[in-house]
Amino acid sequence: MLVANAVPLFGETRQSRGAVGTFVDITDRKRAGEALEATNAELRSFAYVLTRALQEPLRMCWTLRSYWHRTASDAWCRCRQASLSLRLCRFNHGGVLKGATSLLGG
Secondary structure (H helix, E strand, O other), rough: OEEEEEEEOOOOOOOOEEEEEEEEEEEHHOOOHHHHHHHHHHHHHHHHHHHHHHHHHHHHHHHHHHHHHHHHHHHHHHHHHHHHHHHHEEEEEOOEEOOOHHOOOO
16 A cells, blocks of 8 residues: 655746655555554453453352341341340249340330
């Protein structure tokens, strides 16, 4: 591929005397630009695939974290309910419910 450039030459009376022209072969530059664009397209494609590939494990980690959070929260509620039941079911020495009266404000 060639790029041409020309400039007119004028004499002292402003009449055209000719022109000076240059031709530059830009074939190598054009091929290098195309190769660079192809490499950039590959890198964009790789980045897209890598991003998608990393999102799935992160999504799994987030889901597992949410599951653990719910499970721990449920376990804490069950433990709290069991603790409340134990407090209501404790007997003192005389066989009277201990704690039930304190929970009811007595």
